[in-house]
Amino acid sequence: xxxxxxxxxxxxxxxxLDDISISFEKGKTNLIIGKSGSGKTVLLQSIVxxxxxxxxxxxxxxxDFTRMNFKQKKQVRKEFGMLFQGAALFxxxxxxxxxxxxxxxxxxxxxxxxMERTNFCLQxxxxxxxxxxxxxxxxxxxxxxxxxxxxxxLNPRYLFCDEPNSGLDPQTAxxxxxxxxEITGEFNITTIVNTHDMNSVMEIGDxxxxxxxxxxxxxxxxDDILNADNQYLNDFVFATNLAKTVKxxxxxxxxxxx
Amino acid sequence: xxxxxxxGRYYLLISKVFAWPERSSMYYRQTMRELEYLGxxxxxxxxxxxxxxxxxxxxQMDYNIESPMLPRYxxxxxxxxxxxxxxxxxxxxxxxxxxxxSSIASELGTMRITEQIDALEIxxxxxxxxxxxxxxxxxxxxxxxxxxxxxxxGMSGGYLVAVITDVSTxxxxxxxxxxxxxxxxxxxxxxxxxxxxxxxxxxSAYHGYYAEGSSLEVGKSSTRAVVHSSVVLLMFxxxxxxxxxx
Numbered sequence: 001x002x003x004x005x006x007x008x009x010x011x012x013x014x015x016x017l018d019d020i021s022i023s024f025e026k027g028k029t030n031l032i033i034g035k036s037g038s039g040k041t042v043l044l045q046s047i048v049x050x051x052x053x054x055x056x057x058x059x060x061x062x063x064d065f066t067r068m069n070f071k072q073k074k075q076v077r078k079e080f081g082m083l084f085q086g087a088a089l090f091x092x093x094x095x096x097x098x099x100x101x102x103x104x105x106x107x108x109x110x111x112x113x114x115m116e117r118t119n120f121c122l123q124x125x126x127x128x129x130x131x132x133x134x135x136x137x138x139x140x141x142x143x144x145x146x147x148x149x150x151x152x153x154l155n156p157r158y159l160f161c162d163e164p165n166s167g168l169d170p171q172t173a174x175x176x177x178x179x180x181x182e183i184t185g186e187f188n189i190t191t192i193v194n195t196h197d198m199n200s201v202m203e204i205g206d207x208x209x210x211x212x213x214x215x216x217x218x219x220x221x222x223d224d225i226l227n228a229d230n231q232y233l234n235d236f237v238f239a240t241n242l243a244k245t246v247k248x249x250x251x252x253x254x255x256x257x258x
Numbered sequence: 259x260x261x262x263x264x265x266g267r268y269y270l271l272i273s274k275v276f277a278w279p280e281r282s283s284m285y286y287r288q289t290m291r292e293l294e295y296l297g298x299x300x301x302x303x304x305x306x307x308x309x310x311x312x313x314x315x316x317x318q319m320d321y322n323i324e325s326p327m328l329p330r331y332x333x334x335x336x337x338x339x340x341x342x343x344x345x346x347x348x349x350x351x352x353x354x355x356x357x358x359x360s361s362i363a364s365e366l367g368t369m370r371i372t373e374q375i376d377a378l379e380i381x382x383x384x385x386x387x388x389x390x391x392x393x394x395x396x397x398x399x400x401x402x403x404x405x406x407x408x409x410x411x412g413m414s415g416g417y418l419v420a421v422i423t424d425v426s427t428x429x430x431x432x433x434x435x436x437x438x439x440x441x442x443x444x445x446x447x448x449x450x451x452x453x454x455x456x457x458x459x460x461x462s463a464y465h466g467y468y469a470e471g472s473s474l475e476v477g478k479s480s481t482r483a484v485v486h487s488s489v490v491l492l493m494f495x496x497x498x499x500x501x502x503x504x
Contacts, residue, residue, distance in 0.1 A: 048380050077382035088373040092291070102381055105281055160380075 007056030028206035081151030087143035096131035141172035297400030312415030320425035334434020346408035351454035359462035363483035366466025367476035401455035
């Protein structure tokens, strides 16, 4: 479980996160949604420690990350897996070397054991037979899948995904979403996904937090979201014509029945 | 004030770079890659430039020694000392600042803007040390070898032109190369190159590591890396010459 307590973050005079508190539950996919520039990425990067927060606390299973020294933070970070927006695979390494990298760096496993684990992770994301390819030779969806494989190599307790569907076609996006959800349940990890894709919200949003201009505006589940009484959230959720039509049909349904 | 900001950040980066390696085998593998990428791949340009500069130096020496009172072996002496004291260390270092410096800055800059460095940090890896230390070790080891290579190739170029254009006999040229040779000049050139290798690598790495924004910014940081490392290199050339050459 990850608990965020009253965190604020500014860049110069610009307040990006304003007193945000939320808890992200274990074994569930927790989504942070909001429009571009609302502070989602800064929140996620603050949680993983890429930004120093101004005030507040971040607790990983009761361990206060904000009060830890460099060495302690490094230890906790070994329990993190992260999928970046562009996958962030190391260009000079092959797919196999990318996935094996955390094992090479942090374990004393033999080469055969490392290869077994690497192949298992690649198989899990359906990327067998791509071991010797370089990231430049992969499509966007394949890169994301390899990114997920690398993120789960060390059996993380926490998985962070920053815009996992950006730049992907709807079918590939759904595949990535399903993969994140399956892995979350399978390994019982705390997953936080940062997205503005409503398909993802409806697909995997066990818990959803809506953030607007750095302020937490709404919190609930994917089932609550369509009937939420929050103007900012409704503007965001029903921004597209498709979503507006769905809502219109949904609102008309009771009248038709009567 | 901006200068002090950069100096402070550079110092912090360097102190992070020289932290104890997490896993020596990974650093060794990375150092071998960098040796090939930054060192061995620079042999070609050093050979070509040194060959032509050695040849040109011979012609210029011949042009300057007009008096029949001056012995012809002085051409060899001039070529040797010019290569040894300045070209094979300082000028080769300036060439490498352009080739290797821009390559380091653009590689790290690209890694920064594509979040590869963030990925390392989140894994708990000391990204500065893992990415920069192998580059420093490989350049500080290999650049002095490039100085030696430049000396050999430059003198060979000078010899070939001297023989082909008949500005001096092969015996006179070789005698000149050996005449009043101070081995100390050689160690002076190597010492300078080791310092220059550190300057080029760390300044370029600094600009790449802290690049931010778009690919356009990576290009700018690469240019800044070459300019700044060249200027600092020339300043240190003056300081080291004053300190070492007595």
